[in-house]
Amino acid sequence: MIPARMFLVLALLSAGAPAQAAETPQQQPDTNALFDGFVVSDAYRRYLENLFNKQEPAAAKGSCTSMKLVASDAYLMIEPPSFISKAGNYAINSGKWIAVGQLDRCGTQVTRRALLTAVPGKNEFLVTTLLPGDFRGNLGLETDAERVVIPSLMNAAACKDPKQFTMLDIKAVGAASAQGWSETWFAQACGKPVSTKVTYTKKTAGFNIATSETKAR
Secondary structure (H helix, E strand, C coil), X not given: CCCCCCEEEEECXXXXXXXXXXXXXXXXXCHHHHHHHHXXXXXXHHHHHHHHHHHCCHHHXXXXXXXXXXXXXXXXXXXXEEEEEECCEEEEEXXXXXXXXXXXXXXXXXXXXXXXXXXXXXXXXXXXXXXXXXXXXXXXXXXXXXXXXXXXXXXXXXXXXXXXXXXXXXXXEEEEECCEEEEEEEEEECCEEEEEEEEEEECCCCEEEEEEEEEEC
């Protein structure tokens, strides 16, 4: 969750699965099957493409003004979804998950992430902006990593104003294991491109987070 977290309420899209007349709970499709169909539906794909383009910071749009969604089927479930039958479709009514989109950014494939919460009975999503790129931890680790890594990046650029800091991307370094992994964070601080290698090492409770090779250009 990046600084100045952005919470948006956006129109929710139907799951696109045909409803059955006078269905009973036994007749309703499996929830997992409904959700897996939902995340690859044309409506959901359009939604994510629009969302991730709107969330892309101005600092990144200078080199590419629009991204095209390539894949929408990856996600990390936080709270299981529920569906209701509505107007001939099964519409998602509750649930929380991290949506992970693969996008074509003017010839380069990138990953973008957002936490989506379905608002029961409202036909809406509550959206929380998450770190872009190949971040491989959970929500708790994401918050911990921001507290360690962002000050390191700002210090490298001699940047004192948090409002002048923008995360741009995260790239995985090597494979991840239960004992840890590494990644490189790319950002802009007070107009300067900055980057650092972040290493996660398993400890008794959680992970140790360390930065190295931090530099500003």
